[in-house]
Amino acid sequence: MSALGDGMHALVRRLYPLCRSITGNGVRDTLRIIGEHLDLHVHEVPTGAQVLDWTVPQEWNIRDAYIARDGERVVDFQRLNLHVVGYSVPVERTMPLEELRGHLHTLPDQPDLVPYRTSYYAPTWGFCLAQSTLDEMPEGDYEVRIDATLANGSLTYAEHVVRGQVDDEVIVSCHVCHPSLANDNMAGVAVAVELAKSLVNPYYTYRFIFAPGTIGAITWLARNRDRVDRVKHGIVLACAGDRGSLTYKQSRRGDADIDRVMAHVLRDRPHEIREFSPYGYDERQYCSPGFNLGVGSLTRTPYAGYPEYHTSGDNPDFVTPESLVDTLAVCREAVEVLDRNRTYVNLSPYGEPQLGKRGLYESLGGRSDAKDAQLAMLWVLNLSDGTNDLLTIADRARLPFAAVAAAADALHAAGLLKD
Amino acid sequence: MSALGDGMHALVRRLYPLCRSITGNGVRDTLRIIGEHLDLHVHEVPTGAQVLDWTVPQEWNIRDAYIARDGERVVDFQRLNLHVVGYSVPVERTMPLEELRGHLHTLPDQPDLVPYRTSYYAPTWGFCLAQSTLDEMPEGDYEVRIDATLANGSLTYAEHVVRGQVDDEVIVSCHVCHPSLANDNMAGVAVAVELAKSLVNPYYTYRFIFAPGTIGAITWLARNRDRVDRVKHGIVLACAGDRGSLTYKQSRRGDADIDRVMAHVLRDRPHEIREFSPYGYDERQYCSPGFNLGVGSLTRTPYAGYPEYHTSGDNPDFVTPESLVDTLAVCREAVEVLDRNRTYVNLSPYGEPQLGKRGLYESLGGRSDAKDAQLAMLWVLNLSDGTNDLLTIADRARLPFAAVAAAADALHAAGLLKD
Amino acid sequence: MSALGDGMHALVRRLYPLCRSITGNGVRDTLRIIGEHLDLHVHEVPTGAQVLDWTVPQEWNIRDAYIARDGERVVDFQRLNLHVVGYSVPVERTMPLEELRGHLHTLPDQPDLVPYRTSYYAPTWGFCLAQSTLDEMPEGDYEVRIDATLANGSLTYAEHVVRGQVDDEVIVSCHVCHPSLANDNMAGVAVAVELAKSLVNPYYTYRFIFAPGTIGAITWLARNRDRVDRVKHGIVLACAGDRGSLTYKQSRRGDADIDRVMAHVLRDRPHEIREFSPYGYDERQYCSPGFNLGVGSLTRTPYAGYPEYHTSGDNPDFVTPESLVDTLAVCREAVEVLDRNRTYVNLSPYGEPQLGKRGLYESLGGRSDAKDAQLAMLWVLNLSDGTNDLLTIADRARLPFAAVAAAADALHAAGLLKD
Incomplete structure (x- = not known):
């Protein structure tokens, strides 16, 4: 395991x-x-x-993406692909943080986590980043690049x-x-x-x-x-x-x-x-x-x-x-x-069939701790009137399905059930 | 308000x-x-x-009623009309308290309150009064009057x-x-x-x-x-x-x-x-x-x-x-x-219809806090198979009825539902 | 009693x-x-x-049974018939305890009680006894006898x-x-x-x-x-x-x-x-x-x-x-x-029938402590549409069945119900 x-x-x-x-x-x-x-x-x-x-x-493929300041990547797709809003259109520009903010997604309540965002059916672009990263980004110009293609495919x-x-x-x-x-x-x-x-x-x-x-x-x-x-x-x-x-x-x-x-x-x-x-x-x-x-x-x-x-x-x-x-x-x-789930019909539905003569019942009577296997047979016989499947029987009997299915197999082999 | x-x-x-x-x-x-x-x-x-x-x-009309002793009203219809048993027949007699008692109704457990009693379909008369009032009424003769009419009307x-x-x-x-x-x-x-x-x-x-x-x-x-x-x-x-x-x-x-x-x-x-x-x-x-x-x-x-x-x-x-x-x-x-309750049929029942291209769905994906309005649309589309009315949908969705009705209006306007 | x-x-x-x-x-x-x-x-x-x-x-009849040691009965059917496994075949032998054990049934967790056991459909024999009795039985030979017959009958x-x-x-x-x-x-x-x-x-x-x-x-x-x-x-x-x-x-x-x-x-x-x-x-x-x-x-x-x-x-x-x-x-x-359970049909199902004119309703109105007998009549009238029996009505009304049955009898006598 x-x-x-x-x-x-x-x-x-x-x-x-x-x-x-x-x-x-x-x-x-x-x-x-x-x-x-x-x-x-x-x-x-x-x-x-x-x-x-x-x-x-259209098919979307991306090779690289980043937000950089003075040539240094502050947000980098290569380190974590969640940084790019899925299906972003390509972009290659320099812009002040003030303008960039409209394209940035953070989780203020979980400041160290990067959110996952997509924009599948509206043409736009964006970046996801930790709020803590954003908080440390000074005002000023940033190089913004998403090297992606949206094309027929x-x-x-x-x-x-x-x-x-x-x-x-x-x-x-x-x-x-x-x-x-x-x-x-x-x-x-x-x-x-x-x-x-x-x-x-x-x-x-x-x-x-x-x-x-x-x-x-x-x-x-x-x-x-x-x-x-x-x-x-x-x-x-x-x-x-x-x-x-x-x-x-x-x-x-x-x-x-x-x-x-x-x-x-x-x-x-x-x-x-x-x-x-x-x-x-x-x-x-x-x-x-x-x-x-x-x-x-x-x-x-x-x-x-x-x-x-x-x-x-x-x-x-x-x-x-x-x-x-x-x-x-x-x-x-x-x-x-x-x-294994099936619905059977009891072929001996009038009274209980005598299981003992078929070797399906323990011969010593009087005990109060009847075994699951025997209970399962009684349940299958009693409820198999064509309307209850084995799963229903297992639920009614509060027995494991496997025990009920095994009982059904034994009763079927003995000719007491038909499909 | x-x-x-x-x-x-x-x-x-x-x-x-x-x-x-x-x-x-x-x-x-x-x-x-x-x-x-x-x-x-x-x-x-x-x-x-x-x-x-x-x-x-017959129609019952009453003008006055009282129980008086020595000309002074002890129980007075003019002060509270509950004092007269509704539909009482007219009466004008003097009788001892002993005889009168059979016509008096009180609430011994709420001694200061006057009960409301009627006798619509059996011809009788009576007065209702506070038990505390009755307790203070000395034995002796009382003038009893109910000036009412029971007549065709x-x-x-x-x-x-x-x-x-x-x-x-x-x-x-x-x-x-x-x-x-x-x-x-x-x-x-x-x-x-x-x-x-x-x-x-x-x-x-x-x-x-x-x-x-x-x-x-x-x-x-x-x-x-x-x-x-x-x-x-x-x-x-x-x-x-x-x-x-x-x-x-x-x-x-x-x-x-x-x-x-x-x-x-x-x-x-x-x-x-x-x-x-x-x-x-x-x-x-x-x-x-x-x-x-x-x-x-x-x-x-x-x-x-x-x-x-x-x-x-x-x-x-x-x-x-x-x-x-x-x-x-x-x-x-x-x-x-x-x-506003209606039963609609979703005209695009195979898979979800694309709400985005109809302007009915927010374009940014990935967020986990979907809005009531969008959830309401999904619920209406999913359950509108002709058997569920909007109220059933609101209950299943645990959304306000108004949100569900608004969603249905929007979907109907977009041609996605019919009545 | x-x-x-x-x-x-x-x-x-x-x-x-x-x-x-x-x-x-x-x-x-x-x-x-x-x-x-x-x-x-x-x-x-x-x-x-x-x-x-x-x-x-076959029919089983038993006259006597015991386990004895040196002529003294250690386990005796005459004292308690549970001592013999029901339907035991006859036996009359002397055998060591070692061999006898396979035929003895006890309740180790309830050492002073004798269990009840049977073997109706498999030919065998056995004795039931208290665990405490068994614990005191020394090894050695025992006389074992079950004087029973299994024969056509x-x-x-x-x-x-x-x-x-x-x-x-x-x-x-x-x-x-x-x-x-x-x-x-x-x-x-x-x-x-x-x-x-x-x-x-x-x-x-x-x-x-x-x-x-x-x-x-x-x-x-x-x-x-x-x-x-x-x-x-x-x-x-x-x-x-x-x-x-x-x-x-x-x-x-x-x-x-x-x-x-x-x-x-x-x-x-x-x-x-x-x-x-x-x-x-x-x-x-x-x-x-x-x-x-x-x-x-x-x-x-x-x-x-x-x-x-x-x-x-x-x-x-x-x-x-x-x-x-x-x-x-x-x-x-x-x-x-x-x-007494019956299903009636209210013959006056449009509005309540006027019970007062039939002597079935108390004439003084306004009281809030309606009696069981009157409530029972209202329940029987309201629910007797041919689908509810008196028992259902008693359960819905949370009234005793006898009160509901008595109400039905009174309404039936008044011609308001039919079977």
């Missing part, structure tokens, strides 16, 4: 420095590294393509598919558009990579989507619109590595299978379950009313819920191997429940 | 002394004063008219209608049959008068009903039986001016629009919400199972919930201008929600 | 020593004694009969039927297969006997079933399969006499009439209500998914919920006359609610 956590943390650290945005080479480099772990299908969608209500924007996203026994799909979606932010969302990427690697002959087909936030999910939905009804369940993975406990945000439906599965898996862990809201990550798109997919969102401390959120404080030290391992464990348990 | 409160309180004080009952000149005088503020349509329904299961009773009630954009109606109903009781219900009358005056070109048609309790509401229902299905929402206003916090009693349906509206409006105020019960005020009639209208009841301290209830303690000092203003404010907010 | 409790307790003490099992003379002797109180129909179902998924087993159960006004049935079911255990279930038997004796011309037909656990209920169901749809409500009575408060376990349906009735009857008593689970007593069979009857289970401390459960500690001193009387009182109240 330590090796597993260390491996995921190493991937977070490796991906962290890349300057990602919603388009451009930062995303491509990120996908290339993920591709060292998983077999990826990378898609390039050209600038100008219509995707649902949106249009794929493409939007890049990738898929990794693990074929299952059925074509019905589970999607796992991670946004890959944030530059140097570790928990948000290289932690989600690292967990998704290990989850994908752990799947062996699953029941469902699992589709992992690595795409820029909002426009990436919208692009995926636009290009898969006629296949979307294959998506039976899904999880948006984000903020997967901080020290907080787990938070599951329900799908818009609120009672989708994934909502019940996550509640069950989290039941005995410290956790919080939140109702759906139409802000956060790409569950916004998957759960837009036209699609209304059974997709929830799993995080540790949720969206905008920690002081380091969208600041330079969200660096690799903010993420721990233990938390990554814990998030992965929950994902794996959820996969197991999703894959 | 002070002028508003003072004005309402002045109306309470002016109406307080009139000797109202379920019929007679006290009600007529009351409606005449209300008519100085509102354009009233006064109805007279003759004695003997059949109204649903009831019959309009009519039952009087009035309506004030504010025409709206649609014929669907909201009713606001106040009982006007109690003699000198201020909170119950001249306070309700005063709030209703100001509420009516505040309505300008509303969406719904608002109908204010000023009628004697029980028989008045029953008469109105009997005479409007074929129009009752126009009544979409309603409020019975009573006990609207005491110092207690607000209480809303749900309609019989429990989930009528008015129930949701009042819960929303009261959400951030000290308040209590009670389930429907078939006693209280005229919601009993509007919510009888044959009509089952969406009519709730708004009071401050509810029916029978304060020691001064139905006693001489319920005088104008028991009512405050501030409480009247507060009750009115809640009514006005409820009217605004009722009038 | 004391005589009643003493009588029930005497029956428990008289039945306690008999060596009951799922078949055999212990059950017959038990039914013979019950038959001194109730007119019983005793059924004998032969060994080998197929009953649902089960087969009636029959399974015995009995019914007592109280004919009602309708053929629809309420069943009351008690298991009679446990040897010397008092609370479980001779207490249930004693309460059922008194309940049966108390029924005079009931509305429903009441059927009392005294049968061995599991196989007895299954046999009854098998032989009444085509009549089971007459069973509208039912109670499994067990553990009816210990000092704990009452526990009601819901039927599988969870919202059956009996579930609502028991919740109402227990409302003002200390009690616990548990959701259905597929273990416990014969509700397991009545609530198997194919039958799914409205049958719950009433106990005091429930199944496996007290340390004396299924041990020699469950002796007649563990049961009190007061608890038996209290359980009986609840059963009687439940019967009254079941028998």
Whole structure:
């Protein structure tokens, strides 16, 4: 487990420095590294393509940026890519601090942290810096340079598919558009990579989507619109590595299978379950009313819920191997429940069937400490009338899903249940 | 606000002394004063008219009443009209206290207060007095006189209608049959008068009903039986001016629009919400199972919930201008929600529509303190699938209704919603 | 009440020593004694009969059993019949303690109590004894004897039927297969006997079933399969006499009439209500998914919920006359609610009917302490729209069922309600 956590943390650290945005080479480099772990299908969608209500924007690439005084860089993109407002248009000028201030973004309440800002759909430019840095900048002229290009190109996203026994799909979606932010969302990427690697002959087909936030999910939905009804369940993975406990945000439906599965898996862990809201990550798109997919969102401390959120404080030290391992464990348990959940019909529904003669019941009677395995069989038999799936039974019985699924397997093998 | 409160309180004080009952000149005088503020349509329904299961009773009018000893009035109707049991038959006799006692009503536990009693549907007579007064009355003969008439006449009630954009109606109903009781219900009358005056070109048609309790509401229902299905929402206003916090009693349906509206409006105020019960005020009639209208009841301290209830303690000092203003404010907010509540359909339901290109979204991204206005737009878009009205959305989003309604207006103007 | 409790307790003490099992003379002797109180129909179902998924087993009868050392009985069936594992095959051997240990059952955590064990469906033998007894048994040879027979015969159960006004049935079911255990279930038997004796011309037909656990209920169901749809409500009575408060376990349906009735009857008593689970007593069979009857289970401390459960500690001193009387009182109240519960339709649903002219309403108005009887009438009138039964109305009104039923009777007599 330590090796597993260390491996995921190493991937977070490796991906962290890349300057990602919603388009451009930062995303491509990120996908290339993920591709060292998983077999990826990378898609390039050209600038100008219509995707649902949106249009794929121009591609943004940046080589360098700084604010300098007397030739010395005061704010330097090379040291931290958060210093440049994402999608800034190029600029190369000298201007007094007074004029520059309109392009500077700080966090006065967190004076040592650099904020993360973007301006994807309005042409402007800007710098982000610590308030403490700004406080030390004397009035006077500064050289300002952003060596970036905004030009026709493409939007890049990738898929990794693990074929299952059925074509019905589970999607796992991670946004890959944030530059140097570790928990948000290289932690989600690292967990998704290990989850994908752990799947062996699953029941469902699992589709992992690595795409820029909002426009990436919208692009995926636009290009898969006629296949979307294959998506039976899904999880948006984000903020997967901080020290907080787990938070599951329900799908818009609120009672989708994934909502019940996550509640069950989290039941005995410290956790919080939140109702759906139409802000956060790409569950916004998957759960837009036209699609209304059974997709929830799993995080540790949720969206905008920690002081380091969208600041330079969200660096690799903010993420721990233990938390990554814990998030992965929950994902794996959820996969197991999703894959094994079935609805059976008891073929001997009048009275209890005699389990003893089938070798399924302990012969010595009178004891009051009935075993989980035997209780699980009684629950499965009693509730399997075609309306309750195994997960419902496990919840009603307050038994682990695995015990209930094992009981169902035994009863099925004995000819007492049918699918 | 002070002028508003003072004005309402002045109306309470002016109406307080009139000797109202379920019929007679006290009600007529009351409606005449209300008519100085509102354009009233006064109805007279003759004695003997059949109204649903009831019959309009004879008209009762009283000129004087007293209990005197040696020519000196010990109990005097002229000082407080509660002293006479409502609908008492005339009497003019001399009798010993011993015999008189069977006609006297006191409150032994509240010895200085005079109770309010009536005997509408059984022919008898009686006096109400303070226990302390009775305790000081020596044995011996008393002159007893009630100069009243019970004769064929009519039952009087009035309506004030504010025409709206649609014929669907909201009713606001106040009982006007109690003699000198201020909170119950001249306070309700005063709030209703100001509420009516505040309505300008509303969406719904608002109908204010000023009628004697029980028989008045029953008469109105009997005479409007074929129009009752126009009544979409309603409020019975009573006990609207005491110092207690607000209480809303749900309609019989429990989930009528008015129930949701009042819960929303009261959400951030000290308040209590009670389930429907078939006693209280005229919601009993509007919510009888044959009509089952969406009519709730708004009071401050509810029916029978304060020691001064139905006693001489319920005088104008028991009512405050501030409480009247507060009750009115809640009514006005409820009217605004009722009038603006709609159910929309998102015309761009696949993924989120791009709000930025329509000027509806702030261009700088990354901030975690999204504004109410933007959240409201996301909520309206996400939940407007034809099944959720704006009030439901405001409740789900925990946003003020006005913010959600404004967001809907903006989205509608941008062509993203249809009715 | 004391005589009643003493009588029930005497029956428990008289039945306690008999060596009951799922078949055999212990059950017959038990039914013979019950038959001194109730007119019983005793059924004998032969060994080998197929009953649902089960087969009636051979009949077991035991005359004597012991473990002796040097001719002296160390463990003696004659002193306590729990000492023999129920359904033990015969044995007559001398063996060293070392070998005997595999056949001995103790409760190490309750060293002075003898456990109750059975081995109904696997041929073996064994003894139960106190751990403290075992600790004092020296190594060496012991004479072991179980003088029992397992042979073709029959399974015995009995019914007592109280004919009602309708053929629809309420069943009351008690298991009679446990040897010397008092609370479980001779207490249930004693309460059922008194309940049966108390029924005079009931509305429903009441059927009392005294049968061995599991196989007895299954046999009854098998032989009444085509009549089971007459069973509208039912109670499994067990553990009816210990000092704990009452526990009601819901039927599988969870919202059956009996579930609502028991919740109402227990409302003002200390009690616990548990959701259905597929273990416990014969509700397991009545609530198997194919039958799914409205049958719950009433106990005091429930199944496996007290340390004396299924041990020699469950002796007649563990049961009190007061608890038996209290359980009986609840059963009687439940019967009254079941028998009087109806769904009416208000024939005057538009506005309130005028109760005064029908002599149903007190004539003096204005009082705030309306009586339960008048409130009950208002509630019945308001909610009797054909969807609410009297029990629902009593729960909504928070009034005693008897007050609501009396109000309904008065309104029905006045022609205001129809069935």
